[in-house]
Amino acid sequence: MDKHCAETTSDWMAKKLVGIMRDHPNMTSKGVEVELRKYGVKPSKMQIFRTKNKALNEIEGTHAESYSKLPSYAELLRNNNPNSCRPFVGFDGCFLKGPFGGVLLTAVALDANNSIFPIAFAVTECENKDTWRWFFYYFQEFFGPLDNNIPLTFMSDRQKGLNLAYEEIFPDATGRHCCRHISNFKSQFPGILLKSFFWKAAKSYDVVGYNEAMASIKDINIAAWRYLDKIPRSSWCRYVFSSELKCDHVTNNFTESFNNWVGDFRGKPILTLVDGLRRKFMKKLHKRYQKGCTLTANITPRIAEKLTQISQASRKREIHMASEDTFEIGDGDRSYIVNLSKRIYDCGAFQISGIPCKHAALGIIYRREKLEHYCEA
The missing domain is CATH 1.10.10 (Arc Repressor Mutant, subunit A)
Known part of the structure; x- marks a missing residue:
């Protein structure tokens, strides 16, 4: 032939x-x-x-033809998408698989049900400070002006130049580092005990728990303690997170879930990629809207599930009455004061997450009230 x-x-x-x-x-x-x-x-x-x-x-269409149509497609999106933004946003980048290569940069938030909420994405030739600066510039232009009264927090894996870029464009934003990607800690300081105390330090809602965990790390390996002590606590320790934000995430798992969700689109021509993602977003959010219309509770299903777990955990604690709304809750070798009317909770979990902690839950249940009425998330 x-x-x-x-x-x-x-x-x-x-x-x-x-x-x-x-x-x-x-x-x-x-x-x-x-x-x-x-x-x-x-x-x-x-x-x-x-x-x-x-x-x-x-x-x-071919990859080359698709790229040639991208400017008109971008203009169409600008004209048809309303301005909106969330105060807690995760950023990440993943490689594309087509013949032209490139990197997909993404901005992803979380909705009230702790589900991924895509905000923005862009395709660049590589991932560095310049491309991230470009991304943040248009992120601000598209979604801004941002409300200065809301603490804007960016979560990332500390990619190449990412934090340097947003510090230039958003100097007042708070940066969080994904605790699974705090560079080199796991490889430099291996060991199950160090790992467990590291996560205890990161996830503690109060300074006492943080100090206890860090003291244990110092006893095991002072070099590991010095390494962590140099990293700003505001970027990885829950107990210093903003109480206004009501978000206690210490990992960037939700943006990585988004990358997995993108799936096969990463190998498609550029126009198929971006239009496919747009359609996928629309389909997902519409289904979420339809499901939301059927809900009868004041809280979302995942928060309701979390409150059930908190309620069960509270049963293992001891309660001592001080007044009708003030309690002392015994938890192991520590005690916590809970004042429901003033919303004062010693452990700090409620202030950071906006969800009643196991200590507050015991007092709320004792008063025969519903935990959901105390949610602020």
């Missing part, structure tokens, strides 16, 4: 596949082979590869 005949055959097979792959865009090479055999064709691996690529180009 000469070259011209081979190309003609490949074109014919591609046309047969277009209609099928529109309905099944993730069809595997094996699936392509099965479909072509229905027409009496026994394709080689190279023919399957070429045929599949031609069919995808017909459906999605």
Whole structure:
């Protein structure tokens, strides 16, 4: 078979596949082979590869054509998306798999049900301070002006130049570092005990718990203690997080969940990528809206589940009455004062998270009140 005949055959097979792959865009090479055999064709691996690529180009356009249409697509999005922003935003970048490479930069927030809420994304040639500065510049221009009364907090994995970039564009923003990515701690200071005390220090809602954990780290390995002590506590320790924000996250897991959720789009032509993500966002948020319309409680399902766990944990604590709304709660070798009317909780968990802690929960249950009435998240 000469070259011209081979190309003609490949074109014919591609046309047969277009209609099928529109309905099944993730069809595997094996699936392509099965479909072509229905027409009496026994394709080689190279023919399957070429045929599949031609069919995808017909459906999605080529990578080069897609990039050429991107400016007009971006303008369309600007004209049709309302301005909105959340005070707690996670940022991350992931590599694209197409022939032009590139990095997908994303900004993701959390909704009231602790589900991912995509805010913005962009495609850049690489990930460094300059590209992140560009991203933050347009992030501010698109969503700003931001309310200065709301503490704006950015969570990240400390990627190349990211924190330097947002410090220039958002000098008043607070930065949090994902505790799973605090650079080199795990590799430099291995060990189960060090790891457990590190997470105790990060997750403690009060300074006493933090100090106890750090003292244990210092006893085990003073170099590890020195390493952590140099990192600003505001970037990784719960007990110093803003009480206005009502968010106690110490990891960037939700942005990594978003990257996994993006899935196969990372290998698509640019226009298919961005339009596919837009449609996926719309579909997800519409389903979330429909589900929200059916809810009858004042709190979301995940918060309700968390309150159930807190209620169960509170049963293991001791309560001592001081007055109708003031209690002393015994928890192991420590005691905590809870004042429900003044919303004073010694352990600090409620102030940071906006959700009643196990100590407050015991007093609320004692008064035969509902935990959800005390939620501020």
